[in-house]
Amino acid sequence: MLKKARKERHIWLDIMLTLLALELMSYFYYGIRSVVLAAVCIVSASAAEIISIRLMKRRFSADDLTCTSDALIIALMFPAVMDYKIAAVASVFAIVVAKNIFGGRMNMIFSPAAAAYVFVLTSWGRKLLQYTEPHVKTGIFEKPEVLVNSASHTFDLTGTFKHSDFEILLGNFSGPSGAVSILLLAVAAVVLMFRRSISVGAFLGTIFGTVFFAVVTPSVSSKADSLKYSLVTNMVLFAAVYIVADKRIAPKRDYYAFFYGLFIGVFSYVIVLTGAKENAIVIISVLFTPAALGFKNLEKHIENAALEQADDALINENAVTEEGIIGE
């Protein structure tokens, strides 16, 4: 149990470090506003966690700090100029409604950040999908003067992406404050995979599903471009690392997790392609929660069957040994 708790904390620490790196990049592009937004999310999520844990008559422990990583994921999926009140409501929704009502971190069903994102999308969709350009720094209490659609939105509708590969790698294009730094996300994915802090199967499944469909049914005339843009737009990489491959949600075994990720990758690609639905992967990951639960139930059945088989084998072995002793 202690080992499990320690492992949980290490995972949280790894995730937090990579998220902080993304937050740093966001600060570089959007200024202090993005940092304050992250702080608002973290403070409101922590307050919600502490209060709801008190109401659940449990003690707040270091493990409950996972709420901060969920809050940071939410902040990084938002535009840097997002209304603070909405960010706070989203964080509270993530912690209270999508997590603690179902029993908290011991009984996770949904990815809190993904559920909160979808909640904001349905209630304040316009504010969620309007961004400032990179390097446009908005003051803490200033209202942004010019808001633009994301580069993903333009790509989904027109099939054009007017940014160089270098800009793409560095995240120098309009979009969610933390989900566009592709190079950093790629490094984070590799690090987290090697440290087993994310579900490798789910991550690879999502990427494989997206890549496979991007090649088979390209969204633009060039297959290479289709492959490239399908990964860098619509928060695919970000969601694959921090939402789909979330170890608390994805099936345990990499084999099942791969298929879970694969379905999400394929479905979200098709929905973006046919309906130009921006950031569909986050919605699909919420919608596929029952699939993850189904896989987990299957894993449990297999584990139980294996245990029963082992027990039977042990009983038979003992019976044979006893017979041998009696025979002697």
Next chain:
Amino acid sequence: MNDRRKALMGGVLGDNVVLSGLMVISPVIVCGDTLKNAAALVYAFSAITFLAVLISSFVPQKLPYTVKVILYAVIAAIIYIPVKFASKQLYPESISRIGIYFPLLAVNSLIVFQTEAKFFRMNKRDMIISLIFCILGFDIVMLITGFLRELFAYGTINNHIVDMNTLTDGLSKPFGGFIFLGLMCGAYRFVRNAVQKDKSEVRSDTDVSYK
């Protein structure tokens, strides 16, 4: 308060039809987004349910269960006609918004199932008291839901604008109704458990179940 009185009046607090028994929840989830809709539904539900259960109580109990259930539904469907006619005069705007949920009130669990399982096992006087409290339980939940969802989703109270900065549009949608009702059920149980100090029983006795 003695046990008999508690059982009769439980429909409001102790064993609320909506929050505890999860009956008649579709109209609450979908149409309970404004106070006006809520008022129209309260009127329709109260009238249809009260009259239907009262008239159904005269159906001979010796008849087979299947026949009785069909008769209860038919009685409710007949009562629905004048109630709908009156609603058109009283709540002309809400009727179109409520749409198909209006006739669905006539096949609510209180009429179709609870008559046999609960009401017709009581004497007439107790049945009427219990029925009134069950209906009141629904009415209160419906009005609270309508009031709060209208306030947070549209920033109005009974169509009068209130100074609200951030409106949560999602609350007016069916998914908002699901989540809101789930939270309300949880809050109701939390309070009920705290008052009764009986945490062992979390499921309602009146939940919809197989006969």
Next chain:
Amino acid sequence: MFLINDLITLLAANLILSRALGTSTLFIAAGGRKNLTATACVITFFTTAGSTAAYFIDKMLPSAVSDLRLLMYIIVIGVLYVLLLTAVYYISRPRFEELRKYVHVSVFNCAVIGTLFTINERASMNGSSYDLGDYAAAGLEAGAGFIISALILTVAYRKLNSSKVPSAFRGFPAMLVYLGIISMAVYSLK
């Protein structure tokens, strides 16, 4: 690709996730594999056969007396109810007692009557182009939607009733919130 889009459309048109019709019945159906199969089969029978009968009612009923529609639907469902129980009695007499409870619980509820009204609503929007086949197909679709929703709830049933869930939210309230979040995702795909 079209299959995926069709699946999403089916989800978006799901009467439980989009219109909350038959939620209470769903909670019962999701309680176990046996409940799910039996209730889903009976509901699908009532929605399909009921919508087929509703076609004739809608065609014959003058719009001036449209308020009689509910009564007509209830009579039709009542007849189907008796027919189904009779059929179950003669087909599987030893299991009649066990099976009839599924018929009782699936007959007069929002899932069945709501489906008939929804189809009627859809038909009046489409005019005369909505024929008998469309009615039956829509009824079948509603049954399939019920099965999908029940499956969605069944896979989470153990978690939603787990002792780890706060006692105030264990069971129905957690199920409502769970369905609400899934319904929210479906809504945002529209």
